[in-house]
Amino acid sequence: MELTLLQVIKHVFSFQCLIAMAIGVVGGIVVGALPGLTATMGVALLVPVTFGMDPAAGILMLMAIYTSAIYGGSMSAILLHTPGTPASAATAIDGYALTQQGQAGTAIRVSTYSSMVGGLISSFFLLLLAPPLSMISLKFGPPEYFLLALFGLSVISSLTSGSLVKGLISAVFGLLLGTIGVDVNTGFPRFTFGITSLESGVSLVPAMIGLFSLSQVFIMSETAREEKHREANAIRDWRFFPSLSEIKALKNTVLRSSIIGVIIGMLPGAGGDIASWVGYNEAKRFSKHPEKFGHGAIEGVAGPEAANNAVTGGALIPLFTLGIPGSATAAVLLGGLMIHGLIPGRELFTKYAEITYTAMVGFIFANIFIGIAGMLLARYVTYVTRVPARVLAPSIVALCVIGSFAIGNNMFDVWTMVFFGGVGYLMRKYGFHPAPVVLGLILGPMAELGFRQSLLLAKGSIVSYYLSRPISVVLLVLIVASLISPVILERRMQAKANA
């Protein structure tokens, strides 16, 4: 039976989807506005909540949290000069300058509508580009799947960590974790050390919650005891709709930044942090008054905000079509898809079309809802930003424990979460990002299956077999490029600094 737009719209406006969207948007704004809490952490924490939900509503909720947390980060950047998420760091420059001039309302309004438009444009790109691009996955055989996993890992390793070697170590560690459990081909338990619960492998969701959410609590605890009372600036010039002059002044900046955001989002591994800085720089470069930047230019708020929200839809394109996340948050979202039995690729747009299209169309409405909810909540977010870490930290732990228990209703998953919380904290302290670990854990089985099947198919030299397949060659070139480009970039920057 052919899926119609009407069916999808009906599903989007079902009670469960609407509630999921509302919780996702409001929850995301709150998570984003709280300094120290990130979109990745919010998504990781709420993945278990979606487990018992209608898959479309669950995925929609996670997508809504992702985009609204990125937007929410701008609120504390503007009102407190403390970016709620790393993606809002660029917004803090001109956003806070406007607040100091008594124009916090203007800054929030510009940030809200720019985020909404950026997110909307990216959601249309997602809806239009993902289905045809997913056809590529049909041309993939075992060697391509193996190389695709390596490509995703190489890119996320090079972009999420300061050091490429550390990023790669994290990725290989994740792949190694993926080998734990009973081998599907021989039935032999690998690295289980007699623990029966490990025979089905490391549970993904508890590992994700530990690596991203519990480790964040440990980081928060470092400074929680010395934390001073946060005083956010009040919004005195609040107005719901932007003025015509504001729209006229910002339309080009918002459009340009949105396109930039979508493109950066589609690049595997690059996230909202990079996009917001590029959006800011481009807004300054094209501005008629670049001298105003840093002193309260509204383009300085619109540029990064449109770009970082446009990243969200862009990052979901390679995720839905090939299973390669465009950002760390998208890597966690991939885990959310997996627990509903949804495997990225062509099947998402054929067999599971109703779920996928409902989530993608719902994402458009979620972005519109951000504009409305953002403006209505803005005046009250000042209270949320005052919640101290000493109150937040124990609450997050309580949610981490119940969330990891809810997935399989067993305490072993909770211990897994605590273990990965400790591992995640130590990794982050020593410059190893947890995102490649999660991606390695997710892509590990696919990589191993592809590797073993291509060994069998090669019947001799595996290198010549890989080189005889055009898509494999392209992927090999992309892997080499993704590994070499950060090294070249670093050397260039070093040479520039020495000059």
Next chain:
Amino acid sequence: MQSDRIIAVIIVAFSLWLYGVADEFPKGTDTFPKLLLVTLIFLATLLFAQSLRRQRESVHAGEKSEKVSARNFVPPAITFLGCVAFVALVPVLGYFTSGVLFSAAMMFYLGARRMRTFLISIAGVMLFIYILFIMQLRVPVPHGLLF
């Protein structure tokens, strides 16, 4: 920098031990894990070499290396131990009782002193969890001796 070298040594030692474990696996089952472990040893060696090179460069430039103070690890270590105690107590006291005890102890350790803060935040979070996970998602939360 020195920490990178210690981490590299730990990774190599850990990988060698796991390689020994993988050696006991049947043929075919061991190939991928062994490939990963060899890659891990190679990358750790690279990390060690990079760290040495950077140290030499910083000594040459007269820079002082940054050291992470052990004191910084005390609050996260206590929080971690608190989490371990919380999880260990769940099957004994039940989720909600151990959750309330953990939250109160953790908030006190992290500097909260006002009774109102304790009451509102703990009751709010527990009520939220009860409504979402017990009433809506029907998660069979472990019941201990008390609740």
